[in-house]
Amino acid sequence: MEKRFRVGMVGLSAERGWATAAHIPALRALSDVFELAGVANTSLASAQAAAAAFGIPRAFGSVAELVASPDIDIVVVTVKVPYHKEVVAAALEAGKSVYCEWPLGNGLVEATELAQLANEKGVLAVAGTQAVASPEVQFVRKLVAEGYVGEVLSSTYICAGVTWGDEIQRGDSYAMDSRNGATLLSVIGGHAIAAVHSVLGPIQEVDAVLSQRRQTVRVAETGEHIPLRTPDHVMINAVLQSGAPLSLQLRGGLPRGTGLRWEINGTEGDLRITAAFEYAPVVNISALRVEGARKGEDSYQELEIPRSTALGLEDAVTARNVAEVYRLMAQDLRHGTRTAPDFDHALALHKTLHAIEQSDETARRVRVAG
Numbered sequence: 001m002e003k004r005f006r007v008g009m010v011g012l013s014a015e016r017g018w019a020t021a022a023h024i025p026a027l028r029a030l031s032d033v034f035e036l037a038g039v040a041n042t043s044l045a046s047a048q049a050a051a052a053a054f055g056i057p058r059a060f061g062s063v064a065e066l067v068a069s070p071d072i073d074i075v076v077v078t079v080k081v082p083y084h085k086e087v088v089a090a091a092l093e094a095g096k097s098v099y100c101e102w103p104l105g106n107g108l109v110e111a112t113e114l115a116q117l118a119n120e121k122g123v124l125a126v127a128g129t130q131a132v133a134s135p136e137v138q139f140v141r142k143l144v145a146e147g148y149v150g151e152v153l154s155s156t157y158i159c160a161g162v163t164w165g166d167e168i169q170r171g172d173s174y175a176m177d178s179r180n181g182a183t184l185l186s187v188i189g190g191h192a193i194a195a196v197h198s199v200l201g202p203i204q205e206v207d208a209v210l211s212q213r214r215q216t217v218r219v220a221e222t223g224e225h226i227p228l229r230t231p232d233h234v235m236i237n238a239v240l241q242s243g244a245p246l247s248l249q250l251r252g253g254l255p256r257g258t259g260l261r262w263e264i265n266g267t268e269g270d271l272r273i274t275a276a277f278e279y280a281p282v283v284n285i286s287a288l289r290v291e292g293a294r295k296g297e298d299s300y301q302e303l304e305i306p307r308s309t310a311l312g313l314e315d316a317v318t319a320r321n322v323a324e325v326y327r328l329m330a331q332d333l334r335h336g337t338r339t340a341p342d343f344d345h346a347l348a349l350h351k352t353l354h355a356i357e358q359s360d361e362t363a364r365r366v367r368v369a370g
Helices: 018-029 044-054 063-068 081-093 108-121 135-145 170-176 184-200 320-335 343-362
Strands: 005-010 034-040 074-077 097-101 125-128 152-160 203-211 216-219 225-227 233-240 245-251 260-266 269-275 288-294
Touching (some): 005 063, 018 320, 034 063, 063 081, 074 081, 081 108, 097 320, 108 343, 125 343, 135 184, 135 288, 170 225, 184 233, 184 260, 184 343, 203 343
Parallel strands (some): 005 034, 005 074, 152 245
Antiparallel strands (some): 152 260, 269 288
């Protein structure tokens, strides 16, 4: 039996949160490859509570202790975005492999520094842009690459933001301020653009409008209204490196009507991608319905999606694609490949987001930096 990789998590709550809902089930589904070995949080008491809740053998008193431990092979970073740089840099400096949730950094400067450090240290550094590991996105990528639609003429992408609507969960309060780096554009937009890049190639230039239509949002648990200090609507007209135009719209909250609709129009056919689960209509989480129509056909037909892996997570919606990233990471660690989305991939997304923000600020079309 091959050696299991020992995982140390930073930012695991005993009760709720993304790490609890997504990373724990994903790692358990791959228990033949990964071993949950330790946890560190903002306090030892918090780490001990998480360790007890999930049967993790060791609670560390600090991030510094966890990354220095010879009993940890991989550091998984699921803290809030403003703390990504500090924790990820410490893990990289210690020579550990890293899985950092998306966004990689709080803006382009931090993402650039972390990608450079990962390359200098020569360790595997994976970014949590799990849409690229989605079986459905990979299927669509294969269809396009094999010519199902012919030459891509255009693409349209409309998506709900889930949060950044009228009502939010208390744990999302920090995302209501752009300064914290977790925005409708960076989170929902980042995952959407990761999927677009994977299927259609990089974006070359953008013309964008970021709007804030709400002034406050309501916290569901308390009824309190807090200020909204970030755009809750994003409109992007872009040109891909292939020359094909892309129209992308993100709407905060869960508006009635279209949750997720991604269309790819080509010379030989068309594809339509929608969310199978309307309560989470985002490309990085929901299972997707893929429909296609070739030249001469009058209507779309649902296409059967190959299932290359069976991790037993069909009902664990938030964990399924995270598990696929971990599976790719394990493959890379064992075979020296680079199949999981890495920090260079994340940096390219940050450059695209930065160009979108610049376009909005200057009211001009902006070319994405190479």
